[in-house]
Amino acid sequence: MKPQSRAFKTNATQALTNEPLKKALGGIKHGFVANRARARANLPEFEQLRDEAKAVKEHTLAHLDLYLEEYEKKVTASGGHVHWAPTASDAREAILKICQDAGAKTVTKGKTMIGEEIAINDYLEDAGITPVETDLGEYLIQIRNEAPSHIIAPAIHLTKDQVEADFRKLHTSLPYDRVLEEPAQLVAEARKMLREQFLAADVGITGANLLIAETGTSVIVTNEGNGDLTQCLPRVHIVIASIEKTVPTLEDANTILRVLARSATGQECSTYTTFTTGPKRPEDPDGPEEYHVVLLDNGRTEMLGSEFHDMLRCIRCGACMNHCPVYGAVGGHAYGWVYPGPMGAVLTPSLIGIDEAGHLPNASTFCGRCEAVCPMRIPLPKMMRHYREREYEKGNTPHRYKLGLKLWAFAAKRYRLYQALTGLAIPLMARFGKRSGRFRTIPLAGGWTRHRDLPAPQGKTFQQLWREKEAKS
Amino acid sequence: MSGAEDRQSILDAIRSALHPKGDDTARKQAVRERLTSHPSNLVPRRGKASGDARLKLFIETLEGQSAKVSRAKSANDIPDIVAAYLRESNLPAEFRTGSDELFDRIPWDKTPALTRHQGRGQGSDAVTMSRARSAAAETGTLFLTSGEENPTTLNFLPDTHIMIISKQDILGSYEDAWNALRDIYGARTLPRAVNLVSGPSRTADIEQIIVMGAHGPRRLHVIIVG
Numbered sequence: 001m002k003p004q005s006r007a008f009k010t011n012a013t014q015a016l017t018n019e020p021l022k023k024a025l026g027g028i029k030h031g032f033v034a035n036r037a038r039a040r041a042n043l044p045e046f047e048q049l050r051d052e053a054k055a056v057k058e059h060t061l062a063h064l065d066l067y068l069e070e071y072e073k074k075v076t077a078s079g080g081h082v083h084w085a086p087t088a089s090d091a092r093e094a095i096l097k098i099c100q101d102a103g104a105k106t107v108t109k110g111k112t113m114i115g116e117e118i119a120i121n122d123y124l125e126d127a128g129i130t131p132v133e134t135d136l137g138e139y140l141i142q143i144r145n146e147a148p149s150h151i152i153a154p155a156i157h158l159t160k161d162q163v164e165a166d167f168r169k170l171h172t173s174l175p176y177d178r179v180l181e182e183p184a185q186l187v188a189e190a191r192k193m194l195r196e197q198f199l200a201a202d203v204g205i206t207g208a209n210l211l212i213a214e215t216g217t218s219v220i221v222t223n224e225g226n227g228d229l230t231q232c233l234p235r236v237h238i239v240i241a242s243i244e245k246t247v248p249t250l251e252d253a254n255t256i257l258r259v260l261a262r263s264a265t266g267q268e269c270s271t272y273t274t275f276t277t278g279p280k281r282p283e284d285p286d287g288p289e290e291y292h293v294v295l296l297d298n299g300r301t302e303m304l305g306s307e308f309h310d311m312l313r314c315i316r317c318g319a320c321m322n323h324c325p326v327y328g329a330v331g332g333h334a335y336g337w338v339y340p341g342p343m344g345a346v347l348t349p350s351l352i353g354i355d356e357a358g359h360l361p362n363a364s365t366f367c368g369r370c371e372a373v374c375p376m377r378i379p380l381p382k383m384m385r386h387y388r389e390r391e392y393e394k395g396n397t398p399h400r401y402k403l404g405l406k407l408w409a410f411a412a413k414r415y416r417l418y419q420a421l422t423g424l425a426i427p428l429m430a431r432f433g434k435r436s437g438r439f440r441t442i443p444l445a446g447g448w449t450r451h452r453d454l455p456a457p458q459g460k461t462f463q464q465l466w467r468e469k470e471a472k473s
Numbered sequence: 474m475s476g477a478e479d480r481q482s483i484l485d486a487i488r489s490a491l492h493p494k495g496d497d498t499a500r501k502q503a504v505r506e507r508l509t510s511h512p513s514n515l516v517p518r519r520g521k522a523s524g525d526a527r528l529k530l531f532i533e534t535l536e537g538q539s540a541k542v543s544r545a546k547s548a549n550d551i552p553d554i555v556a557a558y559l560r561e562s563n564l565p566a567e568f569r570t571g572s573d574e575l576f577d578r579i580p581w582d583k584t585p586a587l588t589r590h591q592g593r594g595q596g597s598d599a600v601t602m603s604r605a606r607s608a609a610a611e612t613g614t615l616f617l618t619s620g621e622e623n624p625t626t627l628n629f630l631p632d633t634h635i636m637i638i639s640k641q642d643i644l645g646s647y648e649d650a651w652n653a654l655r656d657i658y659g660a661r662t663l664p665r666a667v668n669l670v671s672g673p674s675r676t677a678d679i680e681q682i683i684v685m686g687a688h689g690p691r692r693l694h695v696i697i698v699g
């Protein structure tokens with residue numbers, strides 16, 4: 001998917017007036033947010049488990065080269081193949097080659113954000129191979145030719161009526177007058193249409209929530225079971241995963257799984273968690289004959305040890321976006337690439353560059369809720385601030401902002417001057433703003449007041465008030 | 474770049490980012506140690522429940538996740554439970570299983586109306602049956618292993634999935650369940666697929682409304698034996 005993150009401001013402005021989107025996003029509070037709170041309350045050890053999950057990932061990252069080697073050893077020993085892909089284009093080429101060698105015509109896909117990151121669907125299509133998304137949400141956006149708007153609920157921006165209209169347009173083999181009012185009817189129809197695709201596909205591509213070094217195992221977590229049909233029916237299974245998905249042992253996987261579903265959907269655990277190790281064994285009646293893992297770097301090794309290192313702990317649960325007031329107002333598409341919300345605001349500039357995605361770290365009110373709910377305790381606001389600083393240093397900050405900041409800094413460093421200026425300005429503003437108690441516009445600060453009012457000061461500066469208070473006591 | 478060079482370039486990039494001091498002996502030792510001793514992290518208290526409390530937790534959690542749970546005193550009771558369930562649910566009195574010896578021990582002819590087919594799952598299967606290897610009560614989760622005894626396709630293709638588990642195989646935590654599999658398959662070895670199943674298939678992708686039976690089974694019926 002081609003990044004559109006430069007257009008964040010325009011996208012966000014449009015999103016704010018999109019009524020179906022508002023309705024769709026309105027459901028997050030009663031759904032994901034309330035369910036997470038319930039799951040957390042239901043497990044007394046939840047906060048401690050967050051600390052442990054963080055520690056597991058920190059240990060893994062500090063030994064990542066060694067664990068990856070161990071993981072590869074075990075995959076190979078179980079009859080699978082590991083392909084190392086430094087860039088997105090290396091990964092695409094490796095996947096296409098496996099598909100071509102298998103003579104594949106159609107490829108079923110489980111939900112994979114790495115697949116979106118490397119834009120594998122377009123690439124396969126250009127080579128004459130048809131990718132079929134099988135996660136219901138991914139299917140809904142594939143038929144609309146849209147990008148996911150949420151990492152765990154890719155079609156969260158759509159309403160039932162939109163889905164109905166799409167199905168009537170697409171599933172023309174079914175009678176037009178069929179009833180498609182309830183979500184259950186829509187789900188049943190998708191199940192029926194996709195079942196044939198599952199059985200016909202030559203290759204299945206899934207992502208991985210975890211890679212386990214102890215056993216050479218890839219783990220997927222789903223509620224639908226689509227990922228499982230994708231990996232156990234076709235002749236070839238390809239796992240695409242980024243290198244930081246690794247954990248050492250099954251015990252470490254347990255710890256991450258205990259916080260993942262609870263943080264994501266608020267379930268105690270997802271319906272299906274599947275551990276696959278290599279291709280079908282001699283005694284197996286089913287399973288793929290070939291098992292490939294494409295390990296993607298695509299910028300991760302550059303984050304390692306940098307000020308964005310902590311972001312590599314992310315387990316893609318989506319809690320940060322579910323709790324983000326900015327995401328809740330503008331939705332995921334405004335962010336313009338694969339990863340939206342607070343995690344996207346940090347990850348996107350790290351992966352595609354600050355020039356492309358410089359607006360995203362500004363899409364924050366710095367309320368801190370994302371960090372408060374992140375199961376991996378990733379300091380998201382701090383990292384967004386790092387990006388703002390970098391942007392400033394690189395000169396991406398508009399000239400006017402800089403001039404303003406410089407003037408303020410000049411005065412602020414000179415105590416007497418600052419006092420004199422603010423002592424003059426505040427009573428003045430208090431007089432002009434007395435009637436309504438707020439300013440709709442202020443000269444030279446139009447950018448700020450265009451979207452909000454500034455409360456008028458009460459008449460004295462903070463320092464004056466402080467001195468008075470001190471004098472009294 | 475060739476495959477070997479790509480591999481080396483990623484590993485080198487990691488090493489230079491981590492810039493470990495001195496030689497790698499300590500790091501290597503830490504990794505070897507962790508992989509062989511696989512130390513347990515924190516296990517929630519509920520994962521340590523035993524006896525009746527554990528069984529109760531397992532059943533209640535699983536039912537909370539929309540599965541149906543029945544109890545059978547012994548394998549002899551299974552045919553009647555299955556026949557009654559299929560009748561109540563308006564389902565055909567036939568199902569498919571793998572070759573697990575448990576299914577041979579069950580006296581199916583006791584209930585002549587039932588027909589048992591054998592083999593891997595088919596797209597047309599309405600009802601299948603599998604035996605779970607172990608279970609973790611902490612989240613009402615059953616562990617199924619791939620192989621001829623219980624082919625993986627049986628777990629995902631049918632509309633209705635019936636799972637049999639022995640009471641003694643219901644353990645407290647994920648840690649316990651993995652250790653049970655380590656006892657069977659050996660250290661650092663797993664069967665091709667281990668499916669952790671905690672209810673019937675579902676989706677909430679349309680307006681966040683939960684609908685059962687997205688792609689996998691719409692109904693899950695767990696029979697506890699013993």
Ligand code: SF4
Pocket residue numbers: 313314315316317318319320321343370373374375376377378
């Ligand atoms: S940053 Fe944290 S909360 Fe956000 S998706 Fe990643 S792990 Fe979840």
